[in-house]
Amino acid sequence: MKIQQISIFLENKSGRLADVTHTLYEAGLNMRALSLADTNEFGILRMIVDNPERAKEVLKAAGFTVNIASxxxxxxxxxxxxxxxxxxxxxxxxxxxxxxxxxxxxxxxxxxxxxxxxxxxxxxxxxxxxxxxxxxxxxxxx
Known part of the structure; x- marks a missing residue:
């Protein structure tokens, strides 16, 4: 049984993570689990959300690079x-x-x-x- 996870590529700079969470909040989307891995220059935020397709849509509209993975x-x-x-x-x-x-x-x-x-x-x-x-x-x- 596969589930859908969204992955977001983030620049490693102040406020980018808050931009993601605020975008999801404004769209009424809920996060259930997340993981953040980073380097000096970028990070990958992986999340289980209540509506992955909608999350991808609103995050892309906000300028984020987003992927859905099983x-x-x-x-x-x-x-x-x-x-x-x-x-x-x-x-x-x-x-x-x-x-x-x-x-x-x-x-x-x-x-x-x-x-x-x-x-x-x-x-x-x-x-x-x-x-x-x-x-x-x-x-x-x-």
């Missing part, structure tokens, strides 16, 4: 070894993790992992085969 969202135990089990399985199957980020739920003992891998379809197949709970976009946004 990622996987899955529940992992929020305990020692929860992430390791997933990564060991991927390693054994030859699946490369390009990047990931996670957020913990305060309501239960699970964390949600957002992961981008080199072979999404194979990754989904292997995760389902080992009984992992994959989450649809609608579940992430609750």
């Amino acid at each position: 990622v996987i969202a899955l529940e992992v135990p929020n305990s020692p070894g929860g992430l390791d089990n997933i990564l060991q399985m991927f390693s054994q199957k030859g699946v490369n993790v390009e990047y990931m980020y996670a957020f913990a739920s305060l309501c239960d003992d699970k964390a949600v992992l957002i992961i981008r891998i080199d072979n999404t379809d194979l990754g989904i197949q292997e995760l389902q085969a080992c009984g992992c709970t994959l989450l649809p976009q609608s579940k992430i946004l609750k």
